[in-house]
Amino acid sequence: METKNGKKPLWLSLLRWTARVIAIIFILFILSMFIGEGGFWSHPKGALPLCTKDYVFLSLFGLYVVALAIGLWREGLGGILSLSLMIVFIIGQIIILWPEGIKRLIYFYLMLLPCILYFLSWFFHRRFARKEPI
Numbered sequence: 001m002e003t004k005n006g007k008k009p010l011w012l013s014l015l016r017w018t019a020r021v022i023a024i025i026f027i028l029f030i031l032s033m034f035i036g037e038g039g040f041w042s043h044p045k046g047a048l049p050l051c052t053k054d055y056v057f058l059s060l061f062g063l064y065v066v067a068l069a070i071g072l073w074r075e076g077l078g079g080i081l082s083l084s085l086m087i088v089f090i091i092g093q094i095i096i097l098w099p100e101g102i103k104r105l106i107y108f109y110l111m112l113l114p115c116i117l118y119f120l121s122w123f124f125h126r127r128f129a130r131k132e133p134i
Contacts, residue, residue, distance in 0.1 A: 023069075024072070057093070060089045068114055076122035079122055083112065083115035086115060
């Protein structure tokens, strides 16, 4: 017999909280990275100005962080949004950086982890809710 937390099995709660904790860690890391580096205000002398594609990729990355935060509230919506935004980001980077792009994006592949965990948690919670007798 499975250990249950209320009416749900314990592994469902563990999956949900694992997804949330990993997403919070990613959000805090990304925010501290941009805030710690000075954001858009600190540019070294002689650096090239940002062009349109840089702003597009930064916008996608910012929307990814927002989607992770939405996932804390609505797992299915946050999982699908963050997964789709990160896939678009990765495909765009591969197109721009081809053929070296695949090797340089290993860290971004890791950022798919909270998206997939959100989606799995939503899927299994929904599946478990359908099995429950009313």
